Amino acid sequence: MLPVTAHATENLQLHEQQIKAGLLYNFLKYTDWPQGSVSDSSIAVCIFGNDPFEGYLQPMAGRIVNRRQITIRIIHTIENAGSCHLLFINADEKSSWPQLLESLKGKSVLTVSDFDGFADSGGMIEFGKKGDHINVNLNMEAVTAARLRVQDRLLRLVTVVHSGAN
Amino acid sequence: MRHPLSIRALLLLTVGVLTALIALLVANEVYQQWERLEKIHTLKTATLVSDPLFDVMERLSVERDMAYSLLFNDDPAFAQTLHPRLENSRKEADAALTATLQALSTYDFPGLKEQIQTCRTQFAALQKTRRQIDNALTLPLDKRNPTLPDRWFDEVTAMTLQTENVWLEFIKHFREVDPVVSLQMRFKYDLRAIMENSGRERALIGRLIVQNADATPTERAKLLRWQGAVDEAWIAADSLAEQGKLYPAITLAFKEAKSHYDNVYGMVQDIFYVPGTQHGANYPFAADFWFELSEETTDSFYELKNAVIKETHGYLDALEARAQRVILWHAILLILTFMLCFYSFYVITYRVIRPINGIVAALLAAMQGKPVSMPKITNAEDEIGKLAQVLHAFQRNANLLIAIVASSDDAIISKTMDGIITSWNASAERLFGYNAAEMIGQHINLIIPPERRKEEQQIIAQIRQGKPVEHFETMRMDKHGRYIHIALTVSPIRDATGNVIGASKTARDITARKKAEAELIHYTHALERSNRELDDFAYIASHDLKEPLRGIHNHSRFLLEDNADKLDAESVKKLNRLVYLSQRMERLVNDLLYFSRLGRQELAIQKTDINEVIHDIENTLDHFLVEHKARISIPVPLPIITCDKPRVTELFRNLITNAVKYNDRPEKTVEIGFLSTYASPQGIPYKNVFYVKDDGKGIAREFHEEIFRIFKRLQNSTGIEDGTGVGLTFVKKIVERHGGKIWLESEPGRGTTFYFTLEGSNDDTAKII
Amino acid sequence: MTQPKSYESQPILVVDDSEDDFYATERALGKANLHNPIAHASSGESALEWLKSKTNPKPGLILLDLNMPGIDGRKTLEIIKHNGALKSIPVVILTTSDDERDVEACYALGANTYIQKPVDFDGLIEAMKRLKGYWFEIALLPKEG
DSSP states (O other), X not given: OOOOOSOHHHHHXXXXXXXXXXXXXXXXXXEEOOTTTSOSSEEEEEEESSXXXXXXXXXXXXXXXXXXXXXXXXXXXXXXXXXXXXXXEOGGGGGGHHHHHHHTTTSOOEEEEOSTTTTTTTOSEEEEEETTEEEEEEEHHHHHHTTOXXXXXXXXXXXXXXXXXX | OOOOOOXXXXXXXXXXHHHHHHHHHHHHHHHHHHHHHHHHHHHHHHHHHHHHHHHHHHHHHHHHHHHHHHHTOOOHHHHHXXXXXXXXXXXXXXXXXXXXXXXXXXXXXXXXXXXXXXXXXXXXXXXXXXXXXXXXXXSOGGGSOTTHHHHHHHHHHHHHHHHHHHHHHHHHHHHHHOHHHHHHHHHHHHHHHHHHHHXXXXXHHHHHHHHTOOOOHHHHHHHHHXXXXXXXXXXXXXXHHHHTTOTTTTHHHHHHHHHHHHHHHHHTIIIIISTTOOOTTOOSSOHHHHHHHHHHHHHHHHHHHHHHHHHHHHHHHHHHHHHHHHHHHHHHHHHHHHHHHHHHHHIIIIIIIHHHHHHHHHHHHHHTTOOOOOOOOSOTTSHHHHHHHHHHHHHHHHHHHHHHHHHOSSEEEEEETTOBEEEEOHHHHHHHSOOHHHHTTSBGGGGSOGGGHHHHHHHHHHHHTTOOEEEEEEEEEOTTSOEEEEEEEEEEEEOTTSOEEEEEEEEEEOHHHHHHHHHHHHHHHHHHHHHHHHXXXXXXXXXXXXXXXXXXHHHHHHHHHHTTTTSOHHHXXXXXXXXXXXXXXXXXXXXXXXXXXXXHSOOOEEEEEHHHHHHHHHHHTHHHHHHHTEEEEOSSOOOEEEEEHHHHHHHHHHHHHHHHHTOOSSSEEEEEEEEEEEEOTTOOEEEEEEEEEEOSOOOOGGGTTGGGSTTOOOOOTXXXXXXXSOHHHHHHHHHHHTTOXXXXXXXXXXXXXXXXXXXXXXXXXXXXX | OOOOXXXXXXXXXXXXXXXXXXXXHHHHHHHTTOOSOEEEESSHHXXXXXXXXXXXXXXXXXXXXXXXXXXXXXXXXHHHHHSTTTTXXXXXXXXXXXXXXXXXXXXXXXXXXXXXXXXXXXXXXXXXXXXXXXIIIISOOOOOO
């Protein structure tokens, strides 16, 4: 439990990270990876760059989702990115994103980030803000391209962008 | 005397009792398993009710939480998104409830009618409240009845509790049947508690978000309490899962449900659970987002619930299968037992008892002297078969013995040591005139003459010692009282241990033999008498005959001596002739006497060296041989034989003197020899042949037979009649008494060879040593 | 050796039922130069009568035939040899039989000699000569009286 502060904004900021971290679980639960790409015993959540969740992600390590155990990894190089199921790119690594995107082509990695324009630049799930509320954008095109499928439950939590209808 | 149970009856009884016992045990087990099976079926049926009941409780609580929140909402956009969800959850609750009620009515469970009725009543009331909520939602927030949300909340909570009661009622059954299942049910109850409390959390948080309000301390305390309850329930659930053998099947599902719950409520931990934070309108997401998020936990709970249900069903199925298996195996066992029982009956009756009875019958018949054959024993390899085989062989021997006894010419009788007759064969019937039926069981004294009854004691005494009585000649009595001469042979009959238990008598009718013996003795005596008389006669006759001859001879001589000067030559000649004739008569008489003795007297067989015999004869005839210029030649040494030495000496002497007498050569040779094999001119082979060969005048073929006749003689060389003519007759008689043959080969002018053997087929003959 | 005179006087009793045989024996004894008086008994009974008669001298020798009617030779021999007065008289069995049984029996009954009568007269003479030679020249006879 984090120390209580009077700064609502700061708190909100913290809460945001807490909530974002929590939402990653739901993404894991309601996304289907293609056959054979996910092992039966573990599912890997990777953070590219530093851990931005201030320790809120830590409790997730070891939890079970879809009968698999969650493992959390912090990675700094592009090469390791391909073995993750879910890759959260730290906003600070924004500059590495195109390279990263390139290297992830053809791989079934669910890419999540909270920097602005992530979804537009090929990212799959982008955390944003709509007023005070946390907003989640989902790039369906990118999702489909990576041969991933999202269930209705997840769709009810997100706003779909780039549905890929053109 | 009580009739003892036959072996057959005992065996059958034993088999029957054993079978009955096994059947009873098996039947009991089967009954118990059947009852258990019934209970398991009841449980399985119960789950058909309890599963929907669980759903009802869950769906109602979801509906409750959503409606509760909605009642505090005035945002139409929110209402728009949440309302369909509310409808949906109502539908689901209704469906679950309908299914439950249907199941409850199909499977008639006693003691629940009241509860079920209460359910229906509450359900009807629920419908009413739903309509009120719908109504309220159309009104603006301030127009709505402020008590409605809580009333609704409590109503639904009460209904879920009621449903819970019904559900608990079912669980009672499980406790009785199997502790494991009961624990599994308690787990589900625990899970229900988790879901209920987390539902309450969800509802309160939802309301706060909708109202954009901060939680009051009371509300926060509630949240914490509910959360605490959930935490405790998680721990209890883990323990129950352990004891209820739900692990490892539900391990992942359990962990996932907890992970999901922890994740969701952890997400909002700091916002709602930590005291002192003020957020007001700054909740990071909207109410619909919250509901979606929190409702998602029910997915994981449902997965867990399903996993548990699957486990329980599987467990019950396993129990059912086991009970069924047990029943099946016991049923098979029962059937096998009965089959074995019948098979034993069959074996006992047809493979043991019936063959034994058959053998007994056959042996009984055999004992009565009837030849019967052993019943066909089909399986000759088993013990009874071997017994039958052996007894069959035994009985064939017995038949043989029976036949022997029956066909024996001798009377065969067996009796006990007390003299009671136990068997009586056909020859006994013939000999004694009694038939078997008359004699068996009677005392042997019936055929023993009174004066001979002591014999029987003696015989029995000897038999008792195990010594047989052999060829005991005695007399017995037949049916008509006639006495019969018999020769008895009595043998002891022994039992298996060697004790003498009876006697077997063979009686042979020796009347004929006795008669023959008597006749033989009679004739022998007569013959002896006759011989003696003949001997005496011959002796006396010869003596009496010789006396006058002696007188004639002497007186003739005295006449000659006294009147020598007074008689003329002619008278002297006549007187001399008288003397000669009387001498001749005497010799004839002697020869007759000798010849008659030859025929009657026994031979004095002794070891005789023929060379010695010839040597003695040479000595005796020394003058005679010298006078006739004759010599005896023995080219090969003669054998030593057993024979009557004096007679054989006489034999050779006769042959030698004849050989010399009927020989007109200036120098005469008589050859005496011995041939071990000789073939006559006719080709007849002879063994051990003596011969006496001369170089004399020879004898014409037509006289070869005649010369052996008594008193027949041929002229000798000098023309003077000499000898009595009995010589060759003697020779032939002696040869014949020794059992041999004599013949000659001769032609006039070529000499004569007499061949003879001194052995024949009877014991009374010469034997070459 | 010549016979002691006393021996010449002792008579020889010839017991034989055959006249012819007696005559022959007598003659043979003569031919054998035995000049003792010769008495003749033609049966056993008459022989015993003669022997028992007081008028008759005790014979020095008895020649006894076996085959006689009435009391036969054997019986006579037996009687003689059991008679106290007569038993010392030597008895010579002179008979035709050469049967072992006769020989055995006679010796058993006490006969002093057993001679088979020779078949011819010459033989008889020879036998008497020998008889004389033995019984009257070598052997001592019991005294008369």
